[in-house]
Amino acid sequence: MLERLRTISQDPRHFQILTLGSLLCFLFFFYDFAPAIEIIPFVVGTCLLTQYVFTKVFKLSHFDFRSPFITSLSLCLLFKASVFLLYPIAALLAIGSKFVIRYEGKHIFNPANFGIVALLFLAPDMVWISPGQWGSALWLALALAAFATLVLLTARRGDMTIFFLLSWVFFVFGRALWLGDPLSIPLLSMQSGALLIFAFFMISDPKSTPDHIVGRALFTFVTAGIAYTLQYHFQIREGLFYALFFMSMTTPLIDSFFKSQRYQWRQA
């Protein structure tokens, strides 16, 4: 039993599923504007099915439910659409991108991020992200952070989250200091649930980010810079997601400058 638990705890994805799953439950019980319950089976189902089909098509050795499940939970938490059909479409595009858009055996985009941004481009009048929906319940952030620390301890790419949050702190606190604003304003921005989900579960995706640590630091800093500029200077509320989308395309380039070993999920 203990042996089994240890094996499970070695794969950070289990913690991710646990955290995202609890967040979704939390939303249902305590918050208004929770995602409609009926979208969940469709999003989860589409993600798993797409993964299964592509596993067969590409003749991969085995079907792993964990990554697509995480993608589906992220989509349920972040993505909003006025037309029901767009939810499974986002799920399909998200998982599909993982198999189709690849460079040297590595997928370019974080699947959930790709699904969201693709739909923001394809159906701008029908989809949106509610960054404020999470509010700034500090304890929620703390609980998230605590869970994530567990994830960080086991995931090799936990450094991405730290790099990104530090970069974000640099930009928003820098802005506040420059404007002479009270620090409660950047603190408010740091407590945004959407930002934390992005930092802990999206940008930290080890499969679509640079392999070398210097590459990753550069990647996160520029992503934070672009997101900050889009959000604060161009008033684009989905800045974080666009920034990661564009930066993901530079991953092969960064990898070619900073070479390192490719990441593999440890098999539980």
Place this chain on the structure above:
Amino acid sequence: MKEIILTLTALMVFMPMQAKAFCGFYVAKADADLFNEASKVVMSREEDRTVMTMANDFQGDVKDFAIVIPVPTVIKKSQVNVADNKLIDHLDSYTAPRLVEYYDDNPCHQRVYMEAMRSGAAPMTSMDSEAFKEAKKLGVTIEESYTVGEYDILILSAKESDGLLKWLNNESYKLPKGAEPILKSYIKQDMKFFVAKVNVKEFESSGFTYLRPLQVAYESEKFMLPIRLGTLNAKGPQDLILMTLTKKGRVEPVNYRTTKIPTGNDIPLFVANEFGDFYKAMFATQVEKEKMKTVFLEYAWDMAWCDPCAADPLQPEELRELGVWWLDEGTGMMLPGRRAMPPQAVNAYVTRMHVRYDAKTFPEDLVLQVTEDRQNFQGRYVMRHPWNEEADCEEATAYYQDLTKRFEKEAKTLANLTGWDISDIRKKMEENGQSFDMKPHKDERPWWEQMWDNG
């Protein structure tokens, strides 16, 4: 069995929540004891166009009235308009939380269905060249200067906050303490300042006895409502009712959480007499529950129809005046038993948000976004009148047993929503026809008296 639907005329119930200020802030010219507690603002937004209408129920001497509002762009004379109070009041009562009443069917007989509806409408000089020179010395540029209606308006841009502060003080706009760092922040964000005071001559010749709402139209990617300055001269937390009109859907803040106000609750009958107090207490309880950190959604609905309608739907002309420039010639949706808009105005969506805030829990301006969410929401409270006439059958006994439970539930709901004492609630219910000991009402008269009703 035929269903009879009767609609009683709408009754206005005023909430004792006084709207008192703009989202900017009052600056007293004489040391008048002014404070702002609540403001009513309408914003229409589509593409990068914003029209902001600010209610003005300033009560003091008009000479003392002055406001400073940060705006994203320079506002020219033709971008400013003085609107009619009725416009905002109409939208306010149309979107206000409402009380609905239903009458129970005779448990023995056919259904008689009546609906009544009450709306809790929330009651909620041109510059000489000397001044230009003086302003310039202090790093303040007077971008525009004009008079619209009863208002003298200046659009200022500034290089330094201390210069702006000094200039405003020289011009006898008295600023509250702590304004300087906020002005500085706005200046660095390249915001301009919309400064207005009353032109007494124009006001007197206008024949109006009150100050009319100011409207500003501008184009900017920025979709936000400045609230920071407003927190400075307020005594404690203040209220803002923000109503938005959009083409797409619900508006929400991106930097604060939105919470729906409780709705659909069955509440005791006596609340009809004190709906304003009820709503005020309920709002305060909800604010406390959320630690004053969220924006409350009170209404979100397609303007093409309402059910029930708290006021007559707005005419296309009214919507246009409030900034709905995209209104097209669609067709109104007619639904049985509901009031539909006249056939023009269909593609407008209204959102009503209510926020109680202070500088501590709402340190940042409201940054807004238009979403595609078109789900309907309204703050609606239900009173159910029990059947109180003759009912002599088996079902009636069960009905009256259920009534006691129902009343008890209503009492608890009300206590939870408002924090009122439950024994007081029960007492008031007893006094208002909701006895916890209701019995089936039997007609004891001889059958011939019952037949001719002459007993």
